[in-house]
Amino acid sequence: MATGTYPTRPAPRLRRDDAEAVEVARAFHDTMSQRRSVRDFADTPVPAEVLREAVATAATAPSGANLEPWRFVVVRDPELKRRVREGAEEEEREFYHRRASEEWLDALAPLNTDEHKPFLEEAPALIVVFEVHKSETEPRPYYVKESVGIAVGLLLAGLHQAGLATLTHTPSPMKFLGPILGRPANERPYVVIPVGYPGENATVPDISRKSVEEVMVEL
Numbered sequence: 001m002a003t004g005t006y007p008t009r010p011a012p013r014l015r016r017d018d019a020e021a022v023e024v025a026r027a028f029h030d031t032m033s034q035r036r037s038v039r040d041f042a043d044t045p046v047p048a049e050v051l052r053e054a055v056a057t058a059a060t061a062p063s064g065a066n067l068e069p070w071r072f073v074v075v076r077d078p079e080l081k082r083r084v085r086e087g088a089e090e091e092e093r094e095f096y097h098r099r100a101s102e103e104w105l106d107a108l109a110p111l112n113t114d115e116h117k118p119f120l121e122e123a124p125a126l127i128v129v130f131e132v133h134k135s136e137t138e139p140r141p142y143y144v145k146e147s148v149g150i151a152v153g154l155l156l157a158g159l160h161q162a163g164l165a166t167l168t169h170t171p172s173p174m175k176f177l178g179p180i181l182g183r184p185a186n187e188r189p190y191v192v193i194p195v196g197y198p199g200e201n202a203t204v205p206d207i208s209r210k211s212v213e214e215v216m217v218e219l
């Protein structure tokens with residue numbers, strides 16, 4: 001069922017001279033370099049409108065054939081958060097005590113994580129991101145993981161800019177999430193993002209990032 005092509009319009013431009021472009025890029029880098037994964041949240045509520053705007057930002061992401069194969073489930077209900085925690089801790093117990101290789105556990109050891117996930121209840125909101133696959137009502141999507149990954153990057157940036165702390169949590173496998181959150185079978189969990197303000201005594205591992213020289217190759 002070929003359907004012709006979209007109408008076109010001029011490419012949008014943010015008009016900036018070079019100096020301004022560098023300044024804006026540097027300011028954004030500075031903001032983002034202050035983002036860290038947080039595992040200890042205050043119970044201070046987060047404004048629903050900020051979550052909504054950040055999700056709207058995420059949903060500006062490019063996607064395969066512009067099919068937007070994502071769903072962002074914002075969970076504030078304490079009972080649902082409790083059930084998500086329960087399901088995640090069950091999987092994580094398996095992970096830490098059976099499934100993970102020694103090599104993987106060694107790589108994780110410096111982060112001091114374990115199967116206890118109190119942040120899933122303590123954070124005032126969880127954003128559970130799902131991939132949306134083909135169903136009776138949804139078309140077959142393409143490049144789903146790439147598309148959803150880009151959207152999640154924008155989501156983390158949007159939340160951080162608004163002053164909110166986040167964690168990218170991936171209990172594995174995540175099959176328990178769909179039934180708890182009432183999602184249809186064509187939606188597959190991608191990541192759980194607890195969102196909130198850091199707890200009063202929250203700390204993060206004192207680590208740094210590689211320098212741009214180490215990660216960028218110029219040819």
Ligand code: IYR
Nearest residue numbers: 092108113114169170171172
């Ligand atoms: N999903 C587990 C384990 C874990 C894995 C990686 I890779 C991390 O960077 C952090 C944790 C957990 O959440 O504890």
